Amino acid sequence: MELLQLQYFVAVARLEHVTEAAQSLHVTQSSLSKTIQRLEEDLGVPLFDRIGRRLRLNEFGTRFLHRAERALFELEQGKQELRDLSGPEHGTLELAVTTASTLPNILREFRKKRPHIQFHVQMLTTQEMVTLLHRGEVDFCLSSPPIRGDDIECEIVFVDPILVAVPEGHRLANRSSVSLAELKDEGFVGVKKGYGTRDLVDALCQSVGFEPIYVYEGDEPARLSSLVEADIGIAFIPSTARNSRESIKYLQVENRELVREIALLWHKSRYISRAAMEFRDIVTEYFQSLS
Structure with a gap:
């Protein structure tokens, strides 16, 4: 069994597609396929179920992937340790x-x-x-x-309080705090689902009876302050991400421990x-x- 066989196997196992794996490894599909075939011959069992151009890890492959990843991981840690010692x-x-x-x-x-x-x-x-x-x-x-x-x-x-950011001139701009229920008809700007703060505030809003209405969803949290300032919507923004612009006001959330x-x-x-x-x-x- 060769190190190259393990590296190729892990790449194919993660992508479950020969073409994509070959591109990621910068090798030809035929070379990759032959290397996987030799590995299966060495092991004496098939590692994949072939479905057209796609591959699916079978039980043998799933079990072997865990071992192969651990082996490659340990080798990579050894390389890093030596690099650290030498430079x-x-x-x-x-x-x-x-x-x-x-x-x-x-x-x-x-x-x-x-x-x-x-x-x-x-x-x-x-x-x-x-x-x-x-x-x-x-x-x-x-x-x-x-x-x-x-x-x-x-x-x-760090335990970071989450604040409500509103533009200057907003109906709530003169307040220092607001209840979540008062925000149910507002339009929000925020990051996409899957980011921790978004998932947290969505769940808390749902617990008081409403689903936030998002007019903008992105993957750049730093952009939210500019959108609030432009009066596109209001936002839930952690205290550590506050912007010092005078045209944005930050309100605490009443009667709720809204922190990340x-x-x-x-x-x-x-x-x-x-x-x-x-x-x-x-x-x-x-x-x-x-x-």
């Missing part, structure tokens, strides 16, 4: 976030301490983040809501480099300063 001042920090409002300040502080360390950040839905976490493909995640699992470490770093928990997450078995440990310290210190 601790260089490398790339892999990050994923469902909440990005605090990230610029955190990354600025990190860059001051580690100017030669690169970072790669992905803005993801909660489910997308769970997938990367379980695979151990990111160093850290900043997530709201927190995610817990047997292979995931979860540290709550921000958590730092990492895979229990992923090798944590010295740079990654410094990043974790910076995150903790930053949120302590907000508290």
